[in-house]
Amino acid sequence: MGQGSIFFLKRPYLVAAIFLALLTSVFAFSVLEIGGEDALTRYQHGLPLRVGYALEAPFVMLDADGDVTGEAPEVLRHVLHTLGLEHVVWLHGDFGSLIRELESGRIDIIAAGMFVTAKRRERVLFSRPTALIRPGLLVRRGNPLNLLSLTDFSSQSGARLAVIDGSIEQQQAHAAGVPGRRVKFFPDEVSAMAALRAGQTDGLLLSAVSLRYLIDRDDAEAFELVAAQTEQAPGAPAFAFRRQDSRLHEQVDQALASFIGSAEHLQLVEKFGFVASDLPRATEESER
Template identity: 30%
Template sequence: MAKKREPLNRRAYLKAAGASGVALTTLAGCLEDAGNGDDDADAGNGNGDDTDDGNGDDASDEDTGNGDDTEDNQIIAGTAPGFEPFEMTRDGELVGFDIDHLEAVVEETDYELVEWEEYEFDSLIPALENERIDVIAAAMTITEEREESIAFSDPYYSADQSVLVETGAGFEPESLEDLEGSQVGAQSGTTGEGIVQDELIDEGLIEDDDYTSYDNYVYAIQDLERGLIDAIIIDEPVGNSFQDDHEVEVAFTYETDEQYGLGIRQGDDDLQAALNEGIAAVEESSEYDEITQEWFGE
């Protein structure tokens, strides 16, 4: 779990200091008093089988479904650090584009973001379905397969995939076909892993044993720098970020035109509508550009 944090204080500081100059090590952590989860109070934003937006005025641990809206507007967010610059841990603090963006979006709603939980990427959807978290903010691509399990907000970011190789290793692929016979890595549950399966393994370019699945792209980068694998397939902005800080480089970009959305439980219509309104409000203001400039320099 990330450290305790005060999201609203962070946003006020960002606006006061300007997005490009804020010291981000003060931004992260979690509050432990969320009224949500398996054994906490129901947040009343679509969790459970019989709850709605009208439960709980006494911070109790019971699913009463009555009272005013003391707790029913509190939400817990889940993310997967190690995906620079969207979400990562610096000096024990949870920071990144998705962290700043979700906090800005929620501030435009009647909801209160009270806690961040950290998971491996492929554990986020189960955590959402099991009501341990209320929203996923983890550069998650909107796909038909995922929409069978969860709902998504409107898109908030578009990206393609990049193929990373070790700098100076002499391997210079220009297309997926050039990866034939190579040792390839990707993060479990990501679009990159899907491309490995569909475009490389299923097409006979590599064998199952040629693919290494990682819980986190940080481990994949380490193996790439050590020469243990030949290439990584990764989201383009994340690949660019690793290229800046490690002995790896982008060999080529594979266009997918994928879009990221915030993950929400199916049937949580009120929260979904509120987040969509918040996304639109942030994009229409200068804040989206400020957050983008802060993390991507664009």
């Protein structure tokens, strides 16, 4: 027996430590290898699909039991079920951080009523849109500043506009020339409506379907919904995927093709305030 063998026999704890270190390294390497693969391969290894969401009713909300529901989760659940992808976990985040979470690999799909834009398309793959959404402007009852359009927030020096941070409405406000100092950012519609109710802002720019849903279930007497006069085309919310997850993106998009705009689709989402005119035709692609 050599001196090296005697050395290890006298120090069994050292042998155990080295063995444990080697085992940990192998396990870590395996995890990294799985993490480097696309979402469908990870799913085949027994790992769940991770869906990121942000709360904005009626696109995403929590039901009485605390489960994630709303237009986006229910449509995605339906599609994943048809694809046999049932092992799913839902991860909450601020809307403005969801694309970063997707790019970093912490989530696999965004289901949050996120609108398709050219800038976002540079970073993610979008499915075909699940709805066509027009903007709305929420003000306090009586509309004390007579705010009827985004241009009113530019012409009236004291008018303050609330938007959800990272939302398409934030971009619309900028495109309409609303001064940045008059735009207030909020992480979700609940905090934005609370600020409007408290007089900290004078209007909330959000999708009309979201605002209709919110005032129907909140203090309808405190608010008034006016049509936001913008030249923007209707927004097109869709599911977002990492660019390397083209297989998952294609499978979901193909499953959506025959579902979007169907009677079954309308029946699924009408409880969230969506009507037939809010839905694209089944063959309509996400060109927005």
